[in-house]
Amino acid sequence: MTDFDVIVVGGGPSGSMAAEAAVKGGAKTLLLEKDRDIGYPVRCGEGVGASGLKQFIEPDPQWIAATISKVRMRSPDNTKVDFGMKDAGYILHRRLFDYALANRAGQAGVEIQTRAYVDGLIVEDDAVKGVKYQYMGENKELTAKIVIAADGVESRVGRMARMRTATKLRDMDSGYQVTVGNVDIDQEMIDFFVGSNWAPGGYLWIFPKGNGMANIGLGVNGAFSKDFNAHDLTHKFLNEHFPKASILTSVCGGIPIAKTLKTITKNGIMLTGDAARMVNPVTGGGIITGMVGGRIAGEVAAAALQTGDLTPHGFKDYPARWQKAEGKTHDGLHRVANAIFDITDDKLNKMAHRLAKIPPDELSLMKIFTAVARQKPSILIDVTRAFAGV
Amino acid sequence: MILVKDNRCDFCGTCVAVCPVDAIELREADISIIHDTCIDCDICIWVCPIDVLSSDDKKEEVKHD
Ligand SMILES: Cc1cc2nc3c(=O)[nH]c(=O)nc-3n(C[C@H](O)[C@H](O)[C@H](O)COP(=O)(O)OP(=O)(O)OC[C@H]3O[C@@H](n4cnc5c(N)ncnc54)[C@H](O)[C@@H]3O)c2cc1C
Ligand code: SF4
Ligand code: SF4
Numbered sequence: 001m002t003d004f005d006v007i008v009v010g011g012g013p014s015g016s017m018a019a020e021a022a023v024k025g026g027a028k029t030l031l032l033e034k035d036r037d038i039g040y041p042v043r044c045g046e047g048v049g050a051s052g053l054k055q056f057i058e059p060d061p062q063w064i065a066a067t068i069s070k071v072r073m074r075s076p077d078n079t080k081v082d083f084g085m086k087d088a089g090y091i092l093h094r095r096l097f098d099y100a101l102a103n104r105a106g107q108a109g110v111e112i113q114t115r116a117y118v119d120g121l122i123v124e125d126d127a128v129k130g131v132k133y134q135y136m137g138e139n140k141e142l143t144a145k146i147v148i149a150a151d152g153v154e155s156r157v158g159r160m161a162r163m164r165t166a167t168k169l170r171d172m173d174s175g176y177q178v179t180v181g182n183v184d185i186d187q188e189m190i191d192f193f194v195g196s197n198w199a200p201g202g203y204l205w206i207f208p209k210g211n212g213m214a215n216i217g218l219g220v221n222g223a224f225s226k227d228f229n230a231h232d233l234t235h236k237f238l239n240e241h242f243p244k245a246s247i248l249t250s251v252c253g254g255i256p257i258a259k260t261l262k263t264i265t266k267n268g269i270m271l272t273g274d275a276a277r278m279v280n281p282v283t284g285g286g287i288i289t290g291m292v293g294g295r296i297a298g299e300v301a302a303a304a305l306q307t308g309d310l311t312p313h314g315f316k317d318y319p320a321r322w323q324k325a326e327g328k329t330h331d332g333l334h335r336v337a338n339a340i341f342d343i344t345d346d347k348l349n350k351m352a353h354r355l356a357k358i359p360p361d362e363l364s365l366m367k368i369f370t371a372v373a374r375q376k377p378s379i380l381i382d383v384t385r386a387f388a389g390v
Numbered sequence: 391m392i393l394v395k396d397n398r399c400d401f402c403g404t405c406v407a408v409c410p411v412d413a414i415e416l417r418e419a420d421i422s423i424i425h426d427t428c429i430d431c432d433i434c435i436w437v438c439p440i441d442v443l444s445s446d447d448k449k450e451e452v453k454h455d
Contacts, residue, residue, distance in 0.1 A: 154403030159412050166410050169433050176439045222437050230439035252439035254404030
């Protein structure tokens with residue numbers, strides 16, 4: 001007898017979805033979170049696409065900060081390209097959103113423990129059999145048939161199982177974000193700045209948060225991070241564009257814009273969400289994709305408990321279903337990200353000049369295609385598509 | 391050797407994610423470098439968004455002289 005069928009490590013969106021799916025599949029499930037609060041601190045721009053979100057939960061005004069209908073992209077010389085979105089977008093209050101997901105998992109029967117820092121795994125016969133953790137200064141152990149590691153970007157639990165989770169510098173964006181008040185922005189528009197002046201190898205975002213507030217942040221690609229610092233660039237931008245902004249929150253964070261890890265299962269363990277590198281490699285969005293991965297992991301865990309095969313063979317539907325849902329697309333987008341990387345500021349400006357002449361409501365993907373036909377059209381389309389879905 | 395500037399870390403885990411040898415220990419509000427494991431590749435210094443980490447290589451060179 002084990003203490004639990006499934007122990008999920010990490011109470012982010014991915015962990016909560018995994019735990020909920022496992023318990024619904026009949027597994028006795030525990031979720032452990034190291035911080036004292038689920039959902040806090042928020043290291044996230046908090047943008048999601050509406051249809052992506054609605055697969056999992058009905059939008060609740062309590063945790064929707066702003067509803068988005070317009071996208072603006074700016075080239076390095078500040079040429080603005082505006083277009084509408086087919087699918088609406090939302091900026092969340094993740095602090096409350098993550099709470100809502102965890103609460104729903106709890107209502108479905110998941111036991112949840114915060115301030116529980118997992119610092120080791122119980123491993124027997126090359127199989128994970130449970131977790132070691134610290135709670136209120138005490139060392140504890142709990143056994144489980146399956147551990148689901150949803151421990152976010154650091155992904156140390158996987159390493160404890162001798163899985164390779166370390167991310168290449170080139171596949172990591174070094175991010176910094178402030179939530180500011182007293183800024184006069186369009187509360188229905190997300191605004192991106194691309195090019196090397198604000199975010200070398202990445203981009204800068206302005207996401208409205210309602211009531212005159214906004215998340216303003218940027219990611220510097222790891223390959224440039226030796227010479228460019230995300231914190232310094234963010235503050236430089238604020239001084240130039242929003243000198244009167246009041247800074248209400250500031251956080252930093254890493255965005256793993258990598259392909260999904262080759263191996264996301266091992267005997268008795270599955271990785272999911274950021275821990276498995278399930279972030280969209282172009283947009284850096286990982287909330288919804290993490291939930292997709294988490295739900296599949298939880299469902300497959302519950303099914304494997306029925307068969308008793310707790311090896312990668314028994315878990316094989318998990319990587320297969322993930323690849324079909326998002327993984328294959330991410331592999332393609334990772335190639336796109338590499339190609340965008342090589343587009344110079346000059347080329348970005350030229351593309352933007354052509355696109356800016358087209359009225360926003362006429363700016364369809366087809367028009368973009370024609371306008372930039374001699375540049376790298378396929379790439380631009382993929383990028384636009386990726387962003388318009390946030 | 392990698393040094394951690396006092397009272398500066400935000401505990402975001404970015405450095406942990408890129409460390410090739412898992413030489414960084416991170417809790418809710420506590421970070422430490424496992425110096426025996428660290429291979430001094432310095433990438434954690436670069437990737438940190440708020441410049442928390444540094445290297446005392448220079449000091450070591452002085453010591454060797
Ligand atoms: C600056 C920035 C901006 C971003 N903007 C967006 C955006 O606009 N839209 C979007 O979709 N995505 C965005 N992302 C990405 C998004 O935040 C992540 O992809 C998402 O949070 C991943 O969810 P997760 O559940 O996998 O991990 P997380 O939400 O990181 O949750 C992991 C949890 O595990 C806990 N944990 C870690 N280690 C342990 C341990 N040893 N024991 C117990 N608990 C542990 C952590 O405390 C954490 O609560 C952004 C990221 C950053 C850094
Ligand atoms: S210098 Fe390299 S090996 Fe040492 S802690 Fe930093 S990333 Fe890890
Ligand atoms: S990347 Fe910087 S802020 Fe983040 S945990 Fe490492 S040292 Fe701390």
